[in-house]
Each structure stands twice: as C-alpha cells, then as structure tokens.
Amino acid sequence: MSLAKRIIPCLDVDNGRVVKGVKFVDIRDAGDPVEIARRYDKEGADEITFLDITATHDNRDTIVHVVEQVASEVFIPLTVGGGIRTLDDIRRMLNAGADKVGINSAAVFNPDFVREAAERFGSQCIVVAIDAKKVSQPDEVNRWEIFTHGGRKGTGIDAVEWALKMVVYGAGEILLTSMDRDGTRIGFDLPLTRAISEAVSVPVIASGGVGCLDHLADGIIEGKADAVLAASIFHFAEFTIQQAKERMAERGIEVRL
C-alpha cells in the first residue's frame, strides 16, 4: 500500500480549443477541451492540467468557462496555468473549479507573488511551473537555466536554485518542463528531472518530450519524478491513459489502475 505515481494529461488551450505546439511554435488543433477532459477522466487520468496559451487578454475568459464546465462533471484535481499574474487571477480560477494554479513567468518577474499566493490560498494550490533549458556544454557539469516567454528568453537563473527558492516561497508542487525536449518526442530530460526532484521536498511533475509510454516510466524511475505530464501522445489517441498506466505497472511503478 503506497502512494501512486500520477499521470497528468495536459491540454494546451488557445481561444477555447486544445492545441499542441512543437517546441512552442507550430500549433495543431486537437479538439474541444471539455470533451477531451471527459475522455481522460474515463480513461483514468489522475489529474488534468490546462495551460491557457491564449495570446490576447480579452479572450482569457474562455478558459474560465472551460474550467467551470469540466469541474461540473469531472471529479479529479484540475490545474490551470498560463497568464496567472495576480491574486485575482488565482481567485478566479479557483472559483471556477480549479484546485491548483500554475504560476510561471509571474514568479520569475516577482518571486514575492508566489509567497503572497501561498499565504492567501495555501501552498496546496500553488504549482510553480519552471521552464528550463540546458546551458552547459557537453564536456561541462550539467547546468540548466530558467527561460520565460515560451522558452525564448533566458534569465540567467539556475534551475535547481530557483526550484529550491520557490519551495521556500511556498510552492506546493513544481511543474518542470524541459524546453530542449518539449514537443520533440524523444523523452524527458532525465538528468534535469532528477536534479530538481532530488533537490526539493515537494512533489515534482516531469514535463516535455514524451513520445512513447516508456518515456513516462523513465521519468519516474530514472528522473525520480512524482508525476508525469504529457500532451500530444494522449490527444491524438495514439495511446490511452489506461495503456500508459499498464506500461508503468509492468515496469514496477505503483499506479492507480
């Protein structure tokens, strides 16, 4: 009897539609978020994450409606990230039915925002999303830096130090995305995942690069992640969540079947 490792499908939502970019650039339409969330719930998803990538502020209400609709019929934890900048943004998402919010760029620009958010709403609902890119050369000791703006802008901040700092500031969970791997389908950056997961006391969700079911298991076994997040392998119905869990169980990982 022990805690199961989690599988979290992620829906990138743009103007109310699910899309999936490759390295955050190309966009493919994958359908209606409510319908897809319903399917993932049936297949046994442990949580669902919505990442709002809508560019214009005016259209941000669409994600609130999506969350409201999903929360009325899907009874598993829901996380919403993308464009969360103020305590009001957080309150709006929680009131719509989200259980957690992902804070990304806003944390980099103003780390105290994470502290205020955790104090106000509790660490259990504050997920700090970290986009990291390897900056060391092949013959150097591994080093990763935090990037913002969908991986386009470097910050000079060391990823492991940043993760530790965010936990001190009140992050209840870390969502770690490798910008080198996102959309590539060649697997997680395992050394990055392991470095962060072993450094921090809170759960770490590995993200970026999943192309097959064994990549998910690798993230848990070699990356030491507590949960694994993937988008495209589930959206286009290549694999079901159930298949992913069965594969993980075969590799000796405890999952909720």
Place this chain on the structure above:
Amino acid sequence: MSSVAVIDYGMGNLHSIAKALQHAEPDCEVRVVSTGNDVLNADRVVFPGVGAIRDCMQALNQSGLSSVIAEVAKTKPFLGICLGMQALLTDNEENGHTQTLDIIPGRVVRFPESLQDNDGTILKIPHMGWNQVRQMQHPLWKNIPQDSRFYFVHSYYAKPDNASVIAGTADYPNAFACALAQNNIFAVQFHPEKSQAVGLQLLKNFLHWDGQL
C-alpha cells in the same frame, strides 16, 4: 429528498464539493451556507476546508460558526473533509500550536521531514496524490472496494487519542488515520469530491446515512 448544508466560512472554494454532492445524489438539495441558522436548518452538514488551520479557526470563531458546528456535530449526520476533519480534533501543531474544536479528542501533527519509503527514496511533503485506504467497518464505506485509492493533499495528519474512532488508514510510509468516525460524525483527510467514482460513492453514502452505526 433531504438537504445538505456545505459550510462556507471563506476557506477555499466550495464549487467542487457542492457539484460533487449534487452529482452523487441529483435529488438532494445542496446549499452552500455561511450562517448558523442555515447550518441548523439542514438535514445534514458537510464541513470542508483547505489552507492553514489558524486562518480556519479565526474564520470559524469570528463568524460564530464554531458553536454551531459543535452543536450539529452531536445531532446531524456530519462529514468533515481535509481541514474540516483536522479542525474537529483538540489541537494542531501548525502555526505553532493552534487550539481547535476538540470534538474528537486528539492532535494533528506534521509528517516528519526525510521520511523514506522501502527503497530509500525520500518521501515528498505534502503527501499529494492517490493513496490506498484501508477501511474499518462503517456504513460510509458501502459499495467501495477495500483498499480503494482516494486523492490526498496535506502535510499534517490526525492522531486521535482513542484508536476506536479510526475508520480508515493510509500508509505514508507508516499507517496514519485518514478517516475518523464518532457517532454521527464521519471525517476524512482525503478529498472525496476529487476522488472520482469512489469519492462520489462515499458522498452518496453520506447523503443516505442516518448517522447511526
């Protein structure tokens, strides 16, 4: 069909619990309420909560709901969830010891740092995710398979003085009480409203429970 009051005292969003109750039993009248009278007027009561225990107790004391909860916890089918379970015990070591409602004698303590599982991996805190629950005999477990997984997110857990109130345990890595039962009270550390089919079943069982063992 009967009515259920979900107590709103400003600690967290009650959308999920209200929707889940309605989904579990469409004929039930679900009311999210914030006054003592509305709590007293319902047939049964759900006491939820997330966040920090000190804020929770402050909100309960300021709103005057503490005494109402103490009363209905003796008289109506009563379901405490997460912080709503923890608040029922005597005291909590969060925020440097917080006195709580003392309805179920016992303490709430933090998981120690650096706990390890069998293969030596350090266990993360909060205890977050789907863990198995070992059930003791109680009507609220009806039609829920033994060792089903429920969704947890917490860093503190209950240590009741009297082991006979323990209605369920989970392992992290040692067994801890994750469900308590005392007369008409049932209280859980996990979130039934986020635990998919088994969670909805537990809510449905509660909505049909007469408060008797």
